[in-house]
Amino acid sequence: MTALALTGLHAGYDRDLPIVKGVSFTVQRGEAVCILGPNGAGKSTMIKAIAGLVPCFGGEVRLDGTDITGLASHVLVGKGMGFVPQMENIFTRLTILENLQIAAQLLPKQDRAGRIDAMFDMFPDLGSRPRELAGALSGGQRQMLAAARALLTEPRVLMLDEPSAGLSPKLVGQVFDTLRRISETGVTLVLVEQNVRAALGLTERALVLVDGQLAHDGPADALHDGRLLGELFLGHRTAEAGS
Amino acid sequence: MSQPSQPPILQARGLTKSFGGFRAVNDISLDLGTSEILGVIGPNGAGKSTLFNLLAGAVPIDAGSVHLAGVNLTHARPEARIKSGMGRTFQIPRPFPRMTVLENVMTSAQGQRGESLLSALIAPRQVAAQERANANRARDILDFVSLSHLEDQPASVLSGGQRKLLELARVMMADPRLILLDEPAAGVNPALLDLIIDRILAINRLGIAVLLIEHNMEMIARLCPRVIVMAAGKALAEGAPAEVTRRADVIDVYLEGMPA
Amino acid sequence: MNPQAIIDGLISGSTIGLGAIGLTLTYSILRFANFTHGDFLAWGAYLTLTVAGVLGGLAAGLGAPVYPFSFGWGLPLAVLGGVALTVALALGLDRILFGRLRARGADTIIIVMASFGASMALRSLLEFIFTAKPAYFTKALQIANPLGLGMRATPDQLLVIGLTLLLVLVLHLVVTRSATGRAMRAVSENPALAGVYGIDVGKVVRVTWIIGAGMACIAGVMAGLLVQIRPYMGFDLLLPLFAAAILGGIGSIPGAMLGGLIIGLAEAFAVQIVGAEWRAAVSFVILVLVLMLRPQGIFGQRGA
């Protein structure tokens, strides 16, 4: 069963200079996929276009078979699209609880408190101090809150833009442990990452984007020896890369 | 090209910058010889852009110092840095889109008398003479970056690569001693990439030092005798590009973003 | 120094504060200085007056004063109608003018300019319809009762102060406790992220206009009740409103109220010291002082 399908997506900030240039792929329900690629390849722009934050100029995006191309971001949330931006992904002037309450507004009234409690169980760091301002959280805790917010509405697809950005190795481990737990509950995961090793440890399948186009779509294992990545990131053109 | 015997043109010591609780740049020091090209590489999030912004004066420095040819620029505003001989380009070029290519370059001349409201009013002759001289110089520089044929066009018509060349021309017009280049290869098609690399080398041959932050390893390999690899805000390795990119710890940070 | 200045200041400060609430909310959520806001006060007063006239025509008894106030049940009923019409005016203006400019991605300052043009048009339209002659909600004269310490106030004036405090309290609770208030604070911090959280930013914008225009109408009626109704009443209040909103800190409801009270009191004391003719300069002096000393205002966040 296809959860997310892109067909020939063109997107960017300026119609004359698209950053994503005709990308097609599908993600099955329950699958975890990471999107890799060098800086400036258009990974972030693509995921934002899917989430309704960047204009699409051509092609289409389907969520569970429904065409969602170009819908506003708040409409997509209601349709089961969860998105965690890379930076500024929580409201720092609101409390932790309020951040979750905003997201819970989309749920039926009787479910709200229960879902918030479930998130606090999943992220005890947040549950221990719900009335603190989110701005007081550390980098890793902010990512937790952002993920909890997106998960609260039980999205069909959860997309994250570089959840490891700016985190220490220990926190990266924690965040990816959390993502693994999330993935194991059956949520479809789409992940843009720079931290290739951590991402490949989590997902079965990897997409590599280069200059706005898909350069690789296949099992994540194929990338483990680092040859392709060495070429992409460090300019190695020969097979001894990564050895 | 590195000449350790000469005093460095750029001396940065203990540069440190935190955002919130996050140390983006952590105690980085670097020296740049008077006619050296130094590359700074590293995975995304390593702090390269922040380092660039600290040197260019785009964000305030928490700790450390920056000296250009002995002049303390640690807290100088961007407009003061270029006057002291430190020029910069932008990763996404920022031409003045509705001004012509020639005007874009001329804007960047330093010490223009006509930029003072008073001189523009009371000394039109001197201003005109200086303008003619500047125009000629700007045209020479446009020749140098192969944009002469576009001098009367608004900058908005330029392609991505041409915009990068215009940025080079603009910064050259300011007569710098050091140019900070922020990803000059980003968004440039392969044909123009060769030209840009060639022009950077030519600029360097004029005795202008270049500090280059870049992801494109081909450009790094062709331009930089020496690179610094950044990871997690620190300098992880330093040396010739061919050597450092094969070090296991460098490959690790590229694949994991952090030193193991 | 006459202690009566305190009462006078609190009374005019209440209207200024109430009007500044709408201004501070539109500023923090729609991100522009809305020069039509003063005219919402004037339109609110005239629309309420019109509704009151219609109600009085339908049921004459509604106009009879209710002791101890100078007005009858008709006025509070008319205020409901006036608020609804003022809100419709603000939403309509957003629909045909501000919203279109926003959708086009126009610069903030273009939207400010449009609000300036709309303000002139709205004010002159009032003058055309109702003439420049002052109008009154009531012709009844009220005796000011002594409050002690040499201060006196009429029942109407005390009602205005009380009602203002009540409204500010309710609004403050709405913004800090309710889902709508959370969404408003979220949009004012980061509109793009609000969409990612599932907030309909367009709806929040509409709520902002509803609250802002509603408060403006009530403030206009209060000013009309205590003084008189004139087409220029809102325009004359615009500078105090801006000064109060900036003094309190953009986006802060208690701040706008406190700013309003400070300006009301400062005006009242200035009237006693340098004379009534300089009253309008007080807000300007306060505005300049705030911009020089603490541009983020009393409750404002830096960079907000």
Next chain:
Amino acid sequence: MELLAYAAFFLTIALTYAIMCLGLNVQWGQTGLFNVGIAGFVGLGAYVSAALTTPDAAERIGGFGLPIAAGWLAAMIAGGVLALLVGLLTLRMRSDYLAITTFGIAVALQLVFQNAESLTGGAFGMAFIPRPFAGLQGQSFAFNLVNLALTVAVVAVVYLLLEHLLRSPWGRALRAVREDEVAAQALGKNPVLLRIQAFALGGAIMALAGAVQAHFIGFIAPGNYLPMMTFQVWAMLIVGGSGNNRGAVLGAVLVWAIWALSGALISEVFPADQQARAASLQIVVIGVMLCLILLWRPQGILPEVRSVSRHLGRRNKDT
């Protein structure tokens, strides 16, 4: 003859507005600074010039009987200094703080005109302001014509001066700052300094317009400098085309013509007791027009032209 005299009078007034428009164009059209206190700057110029040039009067300070040119110069200095102060206070902050502050300046100056009786004559204003070519006052046509010529000359001088500045390196730096402040800064331009200069220059020109107008009419009162005037000048610039100095002059004449014609129409159509009321319709029309232009043709009638620095000449063949 009567009609021609009136036409000259009409054009002279319109051209004083054109000077204001040119001043606003420096601030808004070239620099993007929103001034909502134009009437304050214009009034300041009028009062300063009047105070310096009127004959000595018992009831107020001032009345130095200086030549008209001295009054105009002083007006420009006053307007420039006031704009400089406002700029220093607000130009580092969000753009709309300047709008609010200039709005406040106009309100505060209006109070000074109204209440500082010993300086301004209070509500009655100031009369006996010397008029240029006063010797011709008896022949209305000749008098209006030479005054028109003088005003045309002032407009021409201001226009040429601004065009010269626009094409100078100063104008180029100003455009660079407007197009991309960060890039301009990296090239050594100081955005705040350039903006403050442009704002002060615009303020000085507006004050000059006020002085020219005051000396043409010979009488000023606080009621001349209401927010209405600010609004009219804005409408003129936006209609004519902001950023274009010819557009500023065209807009001033055009909007003033619409204003005068609609005023004449109202006095024809409405009975005398309703005319004041109907006059407010004029303002409604101009306000709606301003909004419609912002919505449908933000560039105005004459869009901004690319102004390239002169002195560039053609490319030297030998280089």
